[in-house]
Amino acid sequence: MPELHFPWLETSILVPLLGAFCVWLLGSGENSMRCAIGVCLTTFLLTLGELIDFVRLNAFEAHDHWPYVEWVFHQDIFVVDELSAFLLPLNALIYLVTVMSTLRIKAPRFSLTWALVSESILLATFSCRASWVLVGLLIAATIPPFVELKQRDRCTRVYVFHMGIFIGLLVTGWAWLQFVEMTSDAVLIPGALLTGAALIRSGICPLHLWITDLYEKATFGTAILFTTPLVGAYAVMRFVLPIAPSWGLQSIALLSLFTALYAGAMSLVQTEARRLFCFLLLSQSSLVLVGLELVNPIGLTGALCVWLSVGVAITGFGITLRCIESRISRISLADFHGLYRQMPMLAGFFVLTGLASIGFPGTAGFVGMQLLIVGCVEIFPIGGALVVVAAALCGIAVMLAYFRVFTGRDYPTLIPMRARPVEKASVLALSLLIIFGGLIPQPSVASRYHAAKELSRQRQINPITHDDELEKEVTFEFFEPEESIVPPAKEELSDSEEVRKHVP
Amino acid sequence: MLFESTFQMLGTAVVVSPPILLALLGFSALFGRPLSEASIARLTQAAVLFSLIPAICILVLMLITGERYISIELGNWVKIPEQDYYFHLKFIFDRLSIPFSILSCVLCGVVGVFTRRYLHREEGYRRFFLLYALFFCGMVTSSLAGTIETLFVGWELVGLSSALLVAYFQQRENPVRNGQRVWTIYRLSDAGFMIAAITMHHLSGKGDFGGLMSSGGWPDGQAALTSGQALFVGTLLLIAAAGKSALFPFSGWLPRAMEGPTPSSAIFYGALSVHLGAYLLLRVSPIFGQSLVLQIMVISLGVISTTVGAIMSRVQSDVKTSLAFASLTQVGMIVIEIGLGLPYLALIHIIGHASLRTMQLLRAPSLLRDCETMENAMGMRLPRGSLAWTKYLPSPVRNWAYRVGFDRGFMDAMLDKGLVRPFVAIFQTFDRWERATTDMISREPSRESDKAELHPESTGRVA
Numbered sequence: 001m002p003e004l005h006f007p008w009l010e011t012s013i014l015v016p017l018l019g020a021f022c023v024w025l026l027g028s029g030e031n032s033m034r035c036a037i038g039v040c041l042t043t044f045l046l047t048l049g050e051l052i053d054f055v056r057l058n059a060f061e062a063h064d065h066w067p068y069v070e071w072v073f074h075q076d077i078f079v080v081d082e083l084s085a086f087l088l089p090l091n092a093l094i095y096l097v098t099v100m101s102t103l104r105i106k107a108p109r110f111s112l113t114w115a116l117v118s119e120s121i122l123l124a125t126f127s128c129r130a131s132w133v134l135v136g137l138l139i140a141a142t143i144p145p146f147v148e149l150k151q152r153d154r155c156t157r158v159y160v161f162h163m164g165i166f167i168g169l170l171v172t173g174w175a176w177l178q179f180v181e182m183t184s185d186a187v188l189i190p191g192a193l194l195t196g197a198a199l200i201r202s203g204i205c206p207l208h209l210w211i212t213d214l215y216e217k218a219t220f221g222t223a224i225l226f227t228t229p230l231v232g233a234y235a236v237m238r239f240v241l242p243i244a245p246s247w248g249l250q251s252i253a254l255l256s257l258f259t260a261l262y263a264g265a266m267s268l269v270q271t272e273a274r275r276l277f278c279f280l281l282l283s284q285s286s287l288v289l290v291g292l293e294l295v296n297p298i299g300l301t302g303a304l305c306v307w308l309s310v311g312v313a314i315t316g317f318g319i320t321l322r323c324i325e326s327r328i329s330r331i332s333l334a335d336f337h338g339l340y341r342q343m344p345m346l347a348g349f350f351v352l353t354g355l356a357s358i359g360f361p362g363t364a365g366f367v368g369m370q371l372l373i374v375g376c377v378e379i380f381p382i383g384g385a386l387v388v389v390a391a392a393l394c395g396i397a398v399m400l401a402y403f404r405v406f407t408g409r410d411y412p413t414l415i416p417m418r419a420r421p422v423e424k425a426s427v428l429a430l431s432l433l434i435i436f437g438g439l440i441p442q443p444s445v446a447s448r449y450h451a452a453k454e455l456s457r458q459r460q461i462n463p464i465t466h467d468d469e470l471e472k473e474v475t476f477e478f479f480e481p482e483e484s485i486v487p488p489a490k491e492e493l494s495d496s497e498e499v500r501k502h503v504p
Numbered sequence: 505m506l507f508e509s510t511f512q513m514l515g516t517a518v519v520v521s522p523p524i525l526l527a528l529l530g531f532s533a534l535f536g537r538p539l540s541e542a543s544i545a546r547l548t549q550a551a552v553l554f555s556l557i558p559a560i561c562i563l564v565l566m567l568i569t570g571e572r573y574i575s576i577e578l579g580n581w582v583k584i585p586e587q588d589y590y591f592h593l594k595f596i597f598d599r600l601s602i603p604f605s606i607l608s609c610v611l612c613g614v615v616g617v618f619t620r621r622y623l624h625r626e627e628g629y630r631r632f633f634l635l636y637a638l639f640f641c642g643m644v645t646s647s648l649a650g651t652i653e654t655l656f657v658g659w660e661l662v663g664l665s666s667a668l669l670v671a672y673f674q675q676r677e678n679p680v681r682n683g684q685r686v687w688t689i690y691r692l693s694d695a696g697f698m699i700a701a702i703t704m705h706h707l708s709g710k711g712d713f714g715g716l717m718s719s720g721g722w723p724d725g726q727a728a729l730t731s732g733q734a735l736f737v738g739t740l741l742l743i744a745a746a747g748k749s750a751l752f753p754f755s756g757w758l759p760r761a762m763e764g765p766t767p768s769s770a771i772f773y774g775a776l777s778v779h780l781g782a783y784l785l786l787r788v789s790p791i792f793g794q795s796l797v798l799q800i801m802v803i804s805l806g807v808i809s810t811t812v813g814a815i816m817s818r819v820q821s822d823v824k825t826s827l828a829f830a831s832l833t834q835v836g837m838i839v840i841e842i843g844l845g846l847p848y849l850a851l852i853h854i855i856g857h858a859s860l861r862t863m864q865l866l867r868a869p870s871l872l873r874d875c876e877t878m879e880n881a882m883g884m885r886l887p888r889g890s891l892a893w894t895k896y897l898p899s900p901v902r903n904w905a906y907r908v909g910f911d912r913g914f915m916d917a918m919l920d921k922g923l924v925r926p927f928v929a930i931f932q933t934f935d936r937w938e939r940a941t942t943d944m945i946s947r948e949p950s951r952e953s954d955k956a957e958l959h960p961e962s963t964g965r966v967a
Contacts (some may be wrong), residue, residue: 064663106917155946160788213942216952262934269931272953281585330956336677337959345536367582367591373702374589392695399667399687407674409775409959424536431534438550445582453586 001079002057007064008050009078009127013120015043020116029106033099036112037422040099043119044092047252054085055447060454067371078127082451083237083304086444087126090311091229095119097426098221101319103326109152110221114144119453122229130238135174138201138235139167145218162200162210169197174239182462187243194239195252202232202289203282205259209417215278220325223278224318230285236292244460246295250379253293257386260286264393268400273321273331276401280317283394284310284357287387295459297376300452305368305445309356309437313365316353316430317398324405327417333401336408342417347406349427354398356434358391364437367445385432444488511597514558514565515576516604519595519648522641525551525614529634539633544633545620551637552616556609557645562600573598575650594650600722600851604647604783607855611775611862612640618866619767628672632765635672639665647783652701655787659697659748659780663690666777669768670761682760689757693747696782700740707733723847727790734794741788743803749781749835751809755782755816756869756916758832763825769824770865774831775858782838782854787846802843810836823868829862 019039026032054062061081078433080088081214095115104112121141128134142163149156173193182187203211215223260283267279288310291303323346324330324339352363361370369391377384419427437444526605528547532539539547543735566572597605616636623629642661649655667690707729727734745751750758750773759775772778785792792799813832818852821824834857841850867874879886894902908914942950959962 155948155950157947158945158950159943160946209938209942209945212938213950215945216950265927265931266934269928269935272956275953298584298589301584328955328957332956332958334956335962336680337956338675340674345534348533360664361660366657370591370702371589372582373698375707376700377706382701384702385695388702390694392691395691396688401683403671403680406807407671407680409961410675412960428534439774440944441582442580445584449584449587 001077002059002062003065004050004053004057004062004080005065006049006053007066007068008046008053009064009080009088009123012043012046012050012088012244013078013124013127015039015046015120016095016116016123017120018122019043019467020113023116024113028112029124030104032112033104033107036099036116037096039116040092040096040119043123044089044096046127047089047092047123048190050080051085051089051115072247077133078124078130079129080127081129082454084126086124086235086308086447087229087234087311090308091122091126092119093429094228094311094315095122095225097319097430098224098322099317100422100426101323102221103420106219106221106326110219111144111148111151114147115221115225118144118225122231125231126229126234128238130242132174132424134238135170138170138231141226141231142167145214145222148218148222150176152217152219159210159217162207166197166200169193169200170235173197177243182243188245188248191240191243191248195236195244198232198235198240199255201235202230202256202285202288203227203259204232204255204289205262205282208259208263208282209281212275212278215274218270220274220318224276224315224322226280226394227278227285228315229287229309230311233288233307234290235284236289237455240393241292241455243462249293249295250292253290253379253383256286256289256293257383257390259283260394261386261392263395264390268393271332271334273325273333273401273405276333276397277314277318277321280357280394280397281314283390284314287369287372290383290387291375294375294379295456296375296378297449297452297456298371298378300455301445301449302368302371302373302375304448304451305374305441306359306365308444309359309363309364309365309368309434309449312430312433312437313353313441316349316384316427316434317357318428319430320350320353323419323423328411331405333404335404337405338407338409338411339417340406342411342413343406343419345419345424345427347402349431350406351398351402351435352431354402355395356438358394360395362435362438364434364441364444366438367441368448371445384429433444507565507571510565511562511571511574513577514562515574515595515597515648516578517558518555518562519576519578519644521551521554522637523646524792526634526637526641529630529637532632533634534636538630538822541620541624541629545616548616548633549613551640552613553608555675556606556613558599559606559609560601562597563606564893566602574646577739587705588698591653593654595648595654596650597648598722598846599781601648603851603855605644608640608643608647608776611771611858612636612643613769614862615767615771615866617628617796619765619768622767623765628674632672632768635665635669636771638670639777643780646780652704655784656694656697656701659744660694660776662780663687663694663748666690666761666768666772669764669772672764672768679763682757682763686757686761689754689760690846693744693754696740696747697744700737703733703737703740705726707737720960722787723789725790727788727793727794729791731795734791735798738788738795738798739801740792741784742798742805743785745781745839746805747781748784749778750832751781751805751836752812752837752913753918755809755812755829755832756912756919757814758828759820759825759912762828763824766824766865766869769828770862773828774861774865778831779838779854779858782835782842782850785839785842786847786850786854789845790840792843793845797841800844803840806836806839806843807840808836809833812908812915815905815909816912817909819906823871825863827861827864827868831857834861842872 016039023032023036026035044333061079063076063079093279121137125137128137149159173190176190198208212228263279263283267276269274288303290308291299305433356363356365359365373384525547564949574597576595580590582591621631638661642658645658646655649658667683667687670686671680673679748755758773762769792802810833813829813836817826817829817833838850838853939951
């Protein structure tokens with residue numbers, strides 16, 4: 001396997017972990033905030049370095065140079081591939097801007113230590129492929145929000161109930177999968193369990209109540225950090241995509257499409273901004289899942305593009321709401337607040353990120369959404385139309401929120417509410433990403449198509465997931481495949497041991 | 505060769521100038537470095553001129569050389585050759601786009617100059633010009649688009665700027681509610697456009713208008729679609745056009761849009777935006793020839809819109825609303841012309857009507873003064889016009905027509921009652937079910953969001 005030129009992955013996982021320790025030592029003062037921002041920035045730069053290094057390698061996957069975890073555990077755990085290479089900096093960026101936009105007065109409620117611990121877990125998760133380690137990391141990631149809910153004396157029943165089922169299904173499914181032949185139909189049962197786990201984590205309707213509940217009870221920052229990286233979608237990619245037959249994935253796509261529509265419509269009847277944001281996020285993340293499960297390269301490309309754009313845009317939208325909430329407390333949408341005069345820059349950013357999250361032309365999500373719809377039309381034409389309707393509902397919700405929060409009357413106060421320099425910096429960084437990502441989409445689309453093709457090719461290895469139509473449609477010409485992922489000849493596929501070696 | 509490169513250069517100038525203006529105004533706002541009023545006005549004028557003059561030059565060159573179709577290729581914005589997916593940035597200058605783009609530039613220029621004084625020292629001056637730049641960019645992109653996806657991009661920019669300008673006076677609730685309504689109708693009708701665009705792309709392999717027409721340029725082309733396909737795509741485009749041009753049953757937003765400042769009313773709802781739907785129908789008019797049913801639908805939509813527009817415009821009590829409905833009447837007639845296969849007449853009608861309506865709307869604030877001046881000059885009251893034949897109508901019919909006109913065709917009420925309320929009721933029920941489920945699992949009230957506070961004035965904390 002090709003090697004990066006620096007242990008980017010392991011260092012980027014270790015830095016926030018060490019940072020968490022430092023922040024814990026520093027307590028909750030100004031210094032701890034500076035330290036947390038510094039750690040997040042360093043982590044982001046490391047993940048960016050990983051991305052650049054990986055792109056320059058021109059390989060499908062690579063592992064760290066001097067992999068010190070491997071020296072200790074004698075196992076190559078952290079690997080970056082075309083799927084995760086772009087997601088690692090994205091997730092680090094989500095943490096960076098969320099921590100940057102945290103007001104000092106919020107420090108006692110929003111634990112920076114736990115935020116950094118969860119960043120470390122998240123980056124490790126996205127650097128890991130299907131294995132017990134990934135299962136463990138997915139379980140570990142559920143702990144920080146639980147701790148926060150407990151510390152805030154909030155009821156954890158809804159969260160524990162859903163996460164309990166998630167963990168149960170995940171562990172059972174993965175354990176079961178170890179004892180079945182990858183080429184036999186027996187794989188369908190553990191596959192269904194793993195799918196169930198991934199769908200709960202993604203908040204697919206009607207298993208989404210834990211997300212709305214989390215947004216109600218946790219701090220906004222923690223809720224954003226736990227939900228916007230779309231870990232559920234990643235679990236689908238790692239656990240379900242390699243073993244689920246096309247019909248199975250397309251059935252999940254229908255469920256995701258229903259969720260996208262339902263959440264889009266629900267966002268219109270919400271009377272509080274956090275809940276509206278939560279349903280917007282659910283709708284958009286479900287659209288990503290729709291694309292991922294279409295099992296055609298164009299839809300998959302669209303979904304991977306939308307994943308990136310939604311990650312940036314919806315986080316931006318969330319932190320804007322969080323900035324406003326930190327100034328005027330929870331925002332009711334039953335009334336107009338007229339905050340435009342107080343915070344014109346945040347108002348502009350609110351519209352920009354909101355529209356970008358629904359794939360408005362000229363923003364980063366537009367092309368991805370187009371590809372997603374085209375991919376969907378190829379599989380089921382009515383599905384394509386429903387994706388458009390879901391996006392339209394979300395678009396209406398975004399502007400509804402804008403009008404309610406920023407217009408309609410004046411907000412009489414002498415307290416300055418303008419964005420702080422750090423907030424401005426985070427807002428500007430995301431804005432530029434959204435705008436330039438929208439103006440120059442080809443590099444991102446090309447790389448995502450490349451990844452989609454490779455993921456499709458890996459599915460062709462397993463007879464359960466093999467798709468004749470796909471084979472006709474896609475020609476694998478870009479890469480010289482690595483030895484470990486060379487698809488075996490069809491005659492060899494009967495040998496289950498041989499196949500097990502190749503299925504991720 | 506010389507002409508080709510000249511066309512390429514001039515065409516690029518026409519297309520690129522509005523986005524540059526948008527970028528300048530947008531980035532200055534984004535970075536918190538607002539430009540002065542004078543700089544904004546000068547930049548706006550320069551951008552309009554840099555679009556208008558090259559467009560006129562292209563027209564002159566086309567007349568000299570006899571060329572009737574020039575395409576400006578800016579390459580593929582996105583391409584996945586293996587999947588045969590291309591998002592082609594192509595702009596065309598033909599007998600339809602040239603007049604429409606020149607019209608857009610001229611009217612945008614006039615309104616820009618007017619607004620410079622009209623909104624002088626207003627708080628929202630910069631916001632207006634930012635949205636104006638967005639609109640200008642959208643109009644030029646839509647009118648010159650060579651592919652349906654490019655047209656969609658421009659179409660959406662026009663929609664966003666329109667909705668935000670309706671809510672320009674954002675310290676009041678009413679304009680904001682109206683802006684939200686306009687945006688909602690645009691989004692839903694634009695969904696039709698999006699689906700049509702994807703379907704056309706799917707059917708013809710690319711969204712190129714040239715690819716869609718198997719032979720000939722506008723308006724002589726033959727659509728490369730079957731009758732059923734034409735009916736499906738055409739119906740979706742008709743919904744999109746009805747939303748954008750406020751045709752029946754979406755006309756309710758048109759008077760609401762008059763809440764915006766006069767210049768935006770003039771340019772959006774009197775002149776350009778309201779004709780964009782008709783322009784779309786003109787651009788794809790060869791499709792209508794493929795399906796008689798579709799043609800009948802287009803004509804019917806035009807007839808109904810004209811009729812309700814005429815009735816409503818006669819009973820309005822303020823000049824801007826009356827002019828808005830008068831615009832609707834004319835747009836309905838333009839749609840009838842398109843349905844009847846008279847594209848040149850429709851195009852001339854658009855140009856004439858847009859220019860007249862801009863002038864009327866810009867003069868609207870001083871209408872009373874104008875009337876008084878005329879009456880003083882005549883030495884008598886202005887004669888009140890009325891249709892002679894209306895007196896032959898039975899009284900109940902006249903009363904009914906008055907009620908219909910006064911209540912704006914009950915269109916808003918119809919949409920609210922038939923669509924919005926059931927939709928909201930259904931999803932509020934789901935919301936209650938969700939609340940009940942989480943309350944049951946939590947064994948306590950689970951929604952902290954219920955405590956979210958209203959605006960200080962609503963709660964009585966601030967007088």
